[in-house]
Amino acid sequence: MSSPLPARPPSVLAACRGAFLGVALLSGLINLLYLSGSIFMLEVYDRVLPSRSLPTLVGLCLILLALYLFQGLFDAIRSRILARVGAALDEDLSQPVFQALLRAPLVARKDGGDGQQPLRDLDQLRAFLAGSGPAALFDLPWMPLYLVVCFAFHPLIGLVALAGALVLVVVTLLTEVLTRAATKEAAAAAALRNGLSEGARRNAEVVQALGMGPRLGARWGEANGRFLAFQQRTSDVAGGFGAMSKVLRMLLQSAVLAVGAYLVIGGEATAGIMIASSILTSRALAPVELAIANWKGFVGARQGWRRLKELLRATARAEPPLQLPAPCRQLSVESAGTGAPGSQRFAVQDVSFQLAAGAGLGVIGPSASGKSSLARLLVGVWPTWRGKVRLDAAALEQWRPEDLGQHVGYLPQDVELLAGTVAQNIARFHPDPDPQAVIAAARAANVHEMILHLPDGYETQIGEAGAALSGGQRQRIALARALYGNPFLVVLDEPNSNLDAEGEQALTQAILGVRARGGIVVVVAHRPSALAGVDLVLVMNDGQVQNFGPKDEVLARVLRPVAVGPEPKMPNVTPLKVAEGLGAVS
Missing domain, CATH: 3.40.50.300 (P-loop containing nucleotide triphosphate hydrolases)
Incomplete structure (x- = not known):
């Protein structure tokens, strides 16, 4: 029996809800452990250096080592869970997508596009889930925790960190808005380009015999140029905003250091707070920078998932009927009519x-x-x-x-x-x-x-x-x-x-x-x-x-x-x- 096509494709991700909850829990623990470095620097500058206590320094180092080991362990587990979610998604959807791929030409008009696009979408979705992009998205909700700690250090430090975070969030939103249309157009151009090359390859004998190679090459080159243009636009936007986010993060880290130094000079903060807040600010904005760096993959995976949902819904089957006995008596055609898939015109009636x-x-x-x-x-x-x-x-x-x-x-x-x-x-x-x-x-x-x-x-x-x-x-x-x-x-x-x-x-x-x-x-x-x-x-x-x-x-x-x-x-x-x-x- 073939695998039934799901009537509601999103239920596949819903089945992984437990795994996503586990990833969210691990992300919370990882982000709490990220505070270890800042607290360590705070204790070194405010406790170890003034007291010149070597045993205290050794004890802090051992504690920090243990915390970093747990952080690395939790991060590795999170990565393995996400990789297995991608593999489970592929296992659940590969057969339905393949069967839908076979049924698609029978329920919709053939438009000459890339027939293998659904399989590429599935590969892209699985690769994105196994990459660093989802981890950045799970870390983003913890940004307020770091800002709260910065405000706890001093309100002025918190305000500077909050302003930097808002700027980077705006950069992220601009990246989404400015790349959405170009990414969609690039996918359509890629489908047309691949469809042309596959059609020419299937009919290689005719193409060669009739001397059609240069003309088909020109058509393919035009489609390829269109694809490259949209892809270049997406890369330029994402790359530009990614570089901007790096500069802004370094600038913000230096600004927090400068504000911290000002507060130390004024006696409103300690040197430990100055160093710890700088590290903490850098850590708070790292997920935003990582999200921007992975935005192209995120948009591609999202559009691929939408195309997969549309394909599965368009080709979904109802519940399988009861198995019938083998026919042996007659074929009857009763005022029957049909036409080409996607057409409105009867071919026979x-x-x-x-x-x-x-x-x-x-x-x-x-x-x-x-x-x-x-x-x-x-x-x-x-x-x-x-x-x-x-x-x-x-x-x-x-x-x-x-x-x-x-x-x-x-x-x-x-x-x-x-x-x-x-x-x-x-x-x-x-x-x-x-x-x-x-x-x-x-x-x-x-x-x-x-x-x-x-x-x-x-x-x-x-x-x-x-x-x-x-x-x-x-x-x-x-x-x-x-x-x-x-x-x-x-x-x-x-x-x-x-x-x-x-x-x-x-x-x-x-x-x-x-x-x-x-x-x-x-x-x-x-x-x-x-x-x-x-x-x-x-x-x-x-x-x-x-x-x-x-x-x-x-x-x-x-x-x-x-x-x-x-x-x-x-x-x-x-x-x-x-x-x-x-x-x-x-």
């Missing part, structure tokens, strides 16, 4: 027909008539916007995707295999496939002998997207994948586009084999040879059914031979064309 077990349906029609959209509707890739698609009596949305996939075989128009072995691809990457089922699927697609002639047979690594195979080999192995496990419904979209005569004959035998065992086959075709194994034909035009019925009757009504020139015809192929002015639905 008001489609109705019914197929009994053992039926074979050929879907034909002109280009852009809705044939492939109908195929996606039948296998549940595109959800039904209207009407129902049912296997036996159950609508497709009543099935869990992992359960429905066991009863459906699908060969898309654009064949995509995944990096791995031939056997893994046929078995749909099942962790423990039945070897006999893999071989049976290969035999059903008539590719068993072809696979045995590959370098390592079924264990041959096919490379990314099946790059080690020819187009025909990829299509036939994808057909075996569609037939794996003897699915009840098999939908084949242009299954013979890359096949030779031998491959087309094997395709026909595979279609007849599915029908003979009581399955249902739907074949989307342009070439009539793909229809040899079906007994019914459905004609699509403009997203609607124009004709449906027995193959011979429908073909006689709506198809006519196309006149061919003197060029020799391909063997066993009769060019046909959908006649203009198709008749009404039969």
Whole structure:
């Protein structure tokens, strides 16, 4: 079973509430222990030096050593807790984010952006939690403690420290305001840049053959320049304010020393108070400086978390339905309609027909008539916007995707295999496939002998997207994948586009084999040879059914031979064309 997608992504962080409370408690202890250095200097200047007591100095040093050891221990524990919170977040969200990544193109329009951005967001969030940024944020609330101690030393020292703290807080807020928009734009530009490079890489052969490299390089360079410009703006703002905060902290520390010296001269403070207040002021403002230094990472992690929440909410599933029995009787399409994800336009609409077990349906029609959209509707890739698609009596949305996939075989128009072995691809990457089922699927697609002639047979690594195979080999192995496990419904979209005569004959035998065992086959075709194994034909035009019925009757009504020139015809192929002015639905 796949990991369910959380309906409320923030609950993942809420589950770490106990760990965050522990980090807050440790931060309180650490900041209390940070007072050790100031108190030590106060005692040395006001007690040890006037009394010249060596035992007192040794005792203070031992106490300070113990306090520093505890401080270091608590700091290390806090860092380990935050690192484990990041790891726990990754463990809880990695599978839901990956599944959401797979579902995102099916529920939203593909915009050509960076498809791997959610995984990068998760990595950035985990890295931020394991870094020094969260520790600085947990230390910030303790700044008033140091200011209270400064006021306890002398009101004037407290006022100077408070003024410096306010200035640094304003610097922090300015950093947030001035970097927010630039960071968001940089992320969008990075997504566009990565999407362009990934698209060009996937289509490297076309890019090379058509000489498109320089033009695509120019587009990528423009997007990259935009990304660098926004990133540079963010870095400049954060770096400038970071440098300013360092200067202000050193200036404030010197100002506190000067005020302390003035008070010592006036007899209103001791030398110990002067030194201790300077150290204390520096410590009070350190979290602000550290927060500014980590602000870029903080903003990036925050925006990544927002994108992850939006992705998970957009692709969240309801509670998994009850597991249904395997379908075995019929496929029913009831006034169904659908369209591309993110679109408002129906690609197919008001489609109705019914197929009994053992039926074979050929879907034909002109280009852009809705044939492939109908195929996606039948296998549940595109959800039904209207009407129902049912296997036996159950609508497709009543099935869990992992359960429905066991009863459906699908060969898309654009064949995509995944990096791995031939056997893994046929078995749909099942962790423990039945070897006999893999071989049976290969035999059903008539590719068993072809696979045995590959370098390592079924264990041959096919490379990314099946790059080690020819187009025909990829299509036939994808057909075996569609037939794996003897699915009840098999939908084949242009299954013979890359096949030779031998491959087309094997395709026909595979279609007849599915029908003979009581399955249902739907074949989307342009070439009539793909229809040899079906007994019914459905004609699509403009997203609607124009004709449906027995193959011979429908073909006689709506198809006519196309006149061919003197060029020799391909063997066993009769060019046909959908006649203009198709008749009404039969």
